Amino acid sequence: MAARSDAGAATAELAIAMPLLLLIVMFVIQAGVWMHATHVAQSAATRAANAAAGYQSTAAAGRDVGEQTLAAIGNGVLKDPSVSVTRTATEVRVEIVGEAATVVPGVQWTVRATVVRPVERFVPDGAAP
Numbered sequence: 001m002a003a004r005s006d007a008g009a010a011t012a013e014l015a016i017a018m019p020l021l022l023l024i025v026m027f028v029i030q031a032g033v034w035m036h037a038t039h040v041a042q043s044a045a046t047r048a049a050n051a052a053a054g055y056q057s058t059a060a061a062g063r064d065v066g067e068q069t070l071a072a073i074g075n076g077v078l079k080d081p082s083v084s085v086t087r088t089a090t091e092v093r094v095e096i097v098g099e100a101a102t103v104v105p106g107v108q109w110t111v112r113a114t115v116v117r118p119v120e121r122f123v124p125d126g127a128a129p
Contacts, residue, residue: 023104030103033077034111037100040074041081041113049094049115052085055122059087062094070096077101078111092117 047069052062066083074081081098093116100109 026104027107030100030107030109033103034100034109037074037077037098037111038113040070040078041096041098041111042115044069044074044081044083045094045096045113045115048083048085048096049092049117052087052094053092053117053119055120057087057120059085059092062087062092066094066096074098081111087119090119092119 044066048062048066051057051065052059054061062085063083066085070078070081070083077100078098079101081096084095084097086093094114096111096113098111100111102108
């Protein structure tokens with residue numbers, strides 16, 4: 001039986017393996033972009049909650065701070081963010097939802113950050129909390 005030549009086998013293997021390897025690398029980069037977008041959303045939600053929870057502050061003030069923070073640090077990485085601020089007599093709840101920037105075509109990962117803070121209140125000297 002004659003031995004068959006392996007000529008061209010490496011090229012065929014490379015043609016099959018390289019697209020798969022590049023796709024894996026792109027998904028790793030996509031995960032990094034998603035994590036960065038999550039951190040941006042969390043930072044904006046924290047700043048919005050702190051602003052809205054201040055003594056005699058409003059939910060609108062918190063929403064404005066959240067939108068300003070997103071405009072400053074999340075312009076390229078967080079797409080179509082929405083800022084929702086709810087303030088009651090005792091707590092502030094901020095939720096930011098958006099989409100991470102896309103590296104892999106057709107992949108859209110949702111980013112969500114929620115922060116809840118107690119509302120600052122005035123307690124007169126000597127009064128029970």
